[in-house]
Amino acid sequence: MKITRVTAWQLDLPLTQPYFLSGGRLRFDRLDSTLVRIDTDEGLSGWGESCPWGQTYLPAHGPGVRAGLQSLTPALLGHDPCALDDLNRVMDITLPGHAYVKSAIDMACWDILGKFTTMPLWRLFGGSAAEPVNVNSSISTGTPEEMLALINRASKQGYRTHSAKVGGSDVGTDILRIDAISSGLPAGEQVTFDVNRAWTPGVAIQVLNSVSCNDWIEQPCETLGECAHVAARVSNPIMLDECLHSFADHLDAWKRSACEGVKVKPNRVGGLTKAKRIRDLGVNLGWQMHIEDVGGTVLADTAAIHLASSTPPANRLASWLCHYHLDLDPFPGQGARNNQGQAVPPSLAGHGVEPDVDAIGDPVLVIE
Ligand code: MG
Numbered sequence: 482m483k484i485t486r487v488t489a490w491q492l493d494l495p496l497t498q499p500y501f502l503s504g505g506r507l508r509f510d511r512l513d514s515t516l517v518r519i520d521t522d523e524g525l526s527g528w529g530e531s532c533p534w535g536q537t538y539l540p541a542h543g544p545g546v547r548a549g550l551q552s553l554t555p556a557l558l559g560h561d562p563c564a565l566d567d568l569n570r571v572m573d574i575t576l577p578g579h580a581y582v583k584s585a586i587d588m589a590c591w592d593i594l595g596k597f598t599t600m601p602l603w604r605l606f607g608g609s610a611a612e613p614v615n616v617n618s619s620i621s622t623g624t625p626e627e628m629l630a631l632i633n634r635a636s637k638q639g640y641r642t643h644s645a646k647v648g649g650s651d652v653g654t655d656i657l658r659i660d661a662i663s664s665g666l667p668a669g670e671q672v673t674f675d676v677n678r679a680w681t682p683g684v685a686i687q688v689l690n691s692v693s694c695n696d697w698i699e700q701p702c703e704t705l706g707e708c709a710h711v712a713a714r715v716s717n718p719i720m721l722d723e724c725l726h727s728f729a730d731h732l733d734a735w736k737r738s739a740c741e742g743v744k745v746k747p748n749r750v751g752g753l754t755k756a757k758r759i760r761d762l763g764v765n766l767g768w769q770m771h772i773e774d775v776g777g778t779v780l781a782d783t784a785a786i787h788l789a790s791s792t793p794p795a796n797r798l799a800s801w802l803c804h805y806h807l808d809l810d811p812f813p814g815q816g817a818r819n820n821q822g823q824a825v826p827p828s829l830a831g832h833g834v835e836p837d838v839d840a841i842g843d844p845v846l847v848i849e
Contacts, residue, residue, distance in 0.1 A: 482597065484562050486520040487554040487586070489547060489846040494532070494778065495808040501622040502538075503677035504649010509535045512776050512807075513543025516836060517550070517585040519562055519593060527562065527592030528836055529585035529784075531748055532777030532803075538677075539723060539749060539775065541581035547846060549582030554848045562590040563597055565754045572751075580726060580751035581775070587752025588784050588832070595831030602784065602833075603826045606757060608791030613823040617642035617673075617771070617799035619806070622649070625661035632666065639822035642671045642799035644699070648679030655684075656691045663694035673771075673798075675699040678723060682707045689715035697742065697798075705730065709739035718742065720771070726750060731759050735766055742768050742798065747785060748775040756788060764796045773800040778807065780834040783816035787826040800824065811840050 494512040501508055514532035536542035556575040560568055568590055572583045595602050603611055618635030620628050620643055632643050645662055647655060659674055666672055678700055680688065685701040689711070699720040702708050712719045722744040725731055734740050743763060747756040756772070763770050772789035774781040782802045789800045802819055804810065816834045817824040827833025 482525070482561055482563060482593075483522045483559050484519055484557050485522050486847065486849040487550070487557065488518045488520070488844045489550055490516045490841045490843075491543070491547065491845045492516060492778070492811065492841060496806050497808050500806065502646040502675070504647070504679035505622045506649055506679065507535070507537050507677070509538075514777050515543065515546040515550070515585060516780070516841060517589050519586070519589040521562060521593060525593050525596050527589035527596065527831060528780060528834065529588030529590075529592065530777045530781040531581055531585035532775065532781055533581055533748065534776040539581070541748070541775075545579070546582050546585065549576060549579045550585075550846060551848075552576055553582060553586070557586065558849070562593045565590055565594065569752070569754050580755075581748050584748040584752040587754050588747065588781070591753050591784070592831035599830045601826065601828045601830060602753075602787035603790045603828075606788050606791035611826050611828050612790045612794075613825045614786055614789045614797070614817075615642060615799040616640065616819050616822060616824050617644050617801050619801055620645040622646040625658045625665070628658075628662055629665045632662070632670075632672075636667045636670060639819060641669070641822050642673070644673050644675050644801065646677060647674045648676035648701075652684055652687050652691075655688045659688070659692045659696075660694055663692075663696055671696070673697040673699050673720060675722070676701045678703045682710050685711040686714050689717050692717075699744070700724065705734055705737070705739060709734070709737040712739050720744065722746075723749075728755065728758055728762065731762055740768070743770055745770050745772045745788070746775045747788070748777075748781065753784060753788060760788060760792055764793060768796060769798050770796055771798050771800060774803065776803045779804045779810070779812050779816035779818070780832070780836065783826065783834050784832045786817035786824050787832060790826045812836055
């Protein structure tokens, strides 16, 4: 089988309400997503999505996806989309770095492999059944009262795990906020405090050696080195996210004893192929992982849920679904959805989301 055409569409995805993180210094109102369809000489097609979370969350941005695809995709024509390791090597030689550009291509090729083998991705990723995955809410930065109100609203929607965005306040305010949210949670529910790099190591150590809760703390500081310095001096379990971009970064995090868990996000690390390698490393290291994508529609969410579903329960925490933050749903009724706090990956061949081209307008890029 050979790739004969790559077509890309741009989608504007407004959020239902402004979203703040990293102590409120980063604000998001809309996402810029790119959908990719790969066609083959055997008539099979696959769909992928690359959607950075704005342009300030990671070194990635929406227009960069399209520019990268323009440079990358001519080299992929004629290659076998099912030979995913080989395809990733070609992508890395043709365009080193730029992981977020490649994830849509890789996702579309996994979709083709699933359709070719008539297997859902959860099975290709090693799962024995479409296991339901717990999903977590994402709570924008605010006062403890505002954040607990959002948590209570999410709880009514079935969420039992919450990712509360903190950091950026003075030390005393962050200590009070974290303890107030932890002790104010609905009974039996869990929270991860996501700092999104807002603390310096000194502030992280002050706050975390003062709070009385033992909840997960995510990405306290900017770099892996800073986070490792903090991890050695606090008792809360540490989850890493934005500072990990490659398999080598994850290995480095383990060597430095910098974390007990990681966020595995295909768009951040270059696609499902590389995310699966990191997932497998995490299982072997005993990490607990949140497996989800950086952003996007139900398409990107569903692809990540397949990987989460096929991961041993002991190694996965909850997964976040970006599409519940969006003001539009371009593929209604399809994919993995929140059903009382859980999402089940489709058992259709591939990832199971088939966009209607009439609903997404004219393509912005066709390479054949
Ligand atoms: Mg995070």
